[in-house]
Amino acid sequence: MNPSFETFWNRDTPVKPGLPAFVYTDEAFRQVENQTIFAGHWVFVGFAHRLEKVGDVEPVTVAGKPFFIVRSDEGTISAFHNVCRHRCLKLVETAKSCGRLIQCPYHRWAYDLQGRLKSAPYFSGLSRTAPEGFSMEGNDLVPVRCRTWHDWVFVNVDGKAGDFGEFIRPLENQLKGVDLSKIVPVATLDFGPLETNWKTLMENFIEPYHVQFVHQTTTSQPLVDHYTIIDGHCLGSACDIDEPRDVDTSGTLAVTSRFLTLFPNFVMGTYAPDQIGVHLNIPEGAGRTRQQRVIYLHESHNMPAAHIEQIRSLWYDVHKEDHEMCERLQQGRVSEVAADGGSLSPHWEDSVRRFQEMVVESVSRLHN
DSSP states (O other), X not given: OOOOOHHHHOOOSSSEEOOOTHHHHOHHHHHHHHHTHHHXXXXXXXXXXXXXXXXXXXXXXXXXXXXXXXXXXXXXXXXXXXXXXXXXXXXXXXXXXXXTOEEOTTTOOEEOTTOOEEEOTTTTTTOSSOOTTOXXXXXXXXXXXXXXXXXXXXXXXXXXXXXXXXXXXXXXXXXXXXXXXXXXXXXXXXXXXXXXXXXXXXXXXXXOTTHHHHTTTTBOOXXXXXXEEEETTEEEEEEOOSSOBOHHHHSSBBSOEXXXXXXXXXEEEEETTTEEEEEEEEEEETTEEEEEEEEEEETTOOOOHHHHHHHHHHHHHHHHHHHHHHHHHHHHTTSGGGTTOOEEOTTTSHHHHHHHHHHHHHHHGGGO
């Protein structure tokens, strides 16, 4: 597939078009994204706190391919292709503890937590010697680049993404004054599959234009208090509230907030004084994305369980309001009217436009 973006680039006016509809609906384009965006960048794949103990392992999908992340003997998290080197079986099917060995259920080939092949029982028949031309060392699991930043795990499939420190730096710049080392996860929202493209969820989070219309009952953040953020590949928006109200007395979100993303798929919201939310969006098809959100509070919080549940309930309602809009966007994009991408506000959706430009720039590398 050789996608054309002439209309996207060639409108020389302040009001720019959005991405053409096929970018959200076409499965062939999704495969192009897998080969470029999701293989070539640092991609957010999971939460370190879910791998609490040595030997905890979790399967992840990146660029449409199976991988797993595991907490190793050294207490670090590593990532490997989720494929046995014998007959190419998917090794890890569910999150679990594997102990000290990752075993293939088919023929019991076993790998240690560094991916080294430790056992290939009866591969030579009843002989204990390896077959001619076979070496244990040459059949280790295949690793991929993996970095953990606070509670968040990233991988780079093709090994060509830039330095991870450079990748994370724009977000660190936006988070000055926020001590991420002192936060703890207190609740998880798992929304399962949503009938929308992953980019729609990202764009919805980046722009503030919809907030006062879609979230009238769940937030009290007037549009006038918002502004957009474009800091390299860190995109989003923010709002500053002079007189914040506590969630438990107002029932709505009315605090100074930052809505930040790192291209392509990391999403973080910060909510004064000490709440953070991180989204994991996992594409499962051109029109389907699985989404989770983890809520964090400062480690010193003394919040009763009922209050945490109220926060969780509020965020569930906020997300469902967004999900309705995102799924309806997906439905609208099957119309020929959506072919040219609509129009973006030069004031409120400039960060969305930059996100879309990075999508085009990434996929275009395959054809240059």
